[in-house]
Amino acid sequence: MKTQPARKTKQRDALREVLERSERPLSVNELLEAAAKRVDGLGVATVYRTVGALLGDGAIEAVEIPGEPVRYERANKGHHHHFQCEKCARVFDIAGCLENLRTLVPPKFRIRTHDVTLYGLCAACAR
Amino acid sequence: MKTQPARKTKQRDALREVLERSERPLSVNELLEAAAKRVDGLGVATVYRTVGALLGDGAIEAVEIPGEPVRYERANKGHHHHFQCEKCARVFDIAGCLENLRTLVPPKFRIRTHDVTLYGLCAACAR
């Protein structure tokens, strides 16, 4: 998988912009759907290719939740975690993080990263 | 998916026992591999069926980590989370949990559950 040699196209612009403007992580399908409104006939392959390139550039990051398709979001949001609504299945960012994680593991274990995902109902679905 | 009408077989015993004795969550393949040592010719279908029944009984619980096959572990361990070694890919239990999660989400959101997964090197791989 090599870096895309760069050429400005409307499909890439559309995808980049959708990702840039979204306040929550989007799956490939959500991306396709949203970007297809701007570029007619947009295909999945292009979405995958562009997402791959953006990941390579470090412009976006993957958000993985078990049993769910991978979602992507802007990389410049700082450390945060996610919340998935059990009703509408959308994923939201949540600010902040727990910092006493180190204390949880046995002494010889080395922690490099961590994921925290909360599940429940989002504001819209909770009423 | 209905409850299995119960009949004692060596394959079920083997699977139940492997799960019972394992100190860490096991995937279907790990289960198959481990139980096949006791019951020759054990098939995947039986593993899936048995796991399904045990889940239904509440005897085991699913442990899901993004991009990884689902693992299963005894349900009577109490609340805890998991650690995955980035080298050997095994998953370990970690005791304890962060309790100030409620403070992280916007006020209208309702939290029902949460997952915390740490990644790094296990004691064996860290040296």
Place this chain on the structure above:
DNA sequence: GCCTAGATGAGAATAGTGTATCATTATCAG
């Protein structure tokens, strides 16, 4: 405007998981 290599889109191909089918085997009540 022309040309070429990069980019695209449609669909085929792949990979990983889990379920359904069905002939055979084995449990266990009587």
Place this chain on the structure above:
DNA sequence: CTGATAATGATACACTATTCTCATCTAGGC
């Protein structure tokens, strides 16, 4: 011991997510 029927195992099938192929299109240097 025997028979009814649940359980098994091999395999086909279904699904989803992602990659590949390749003919066609197009951005952009000249």
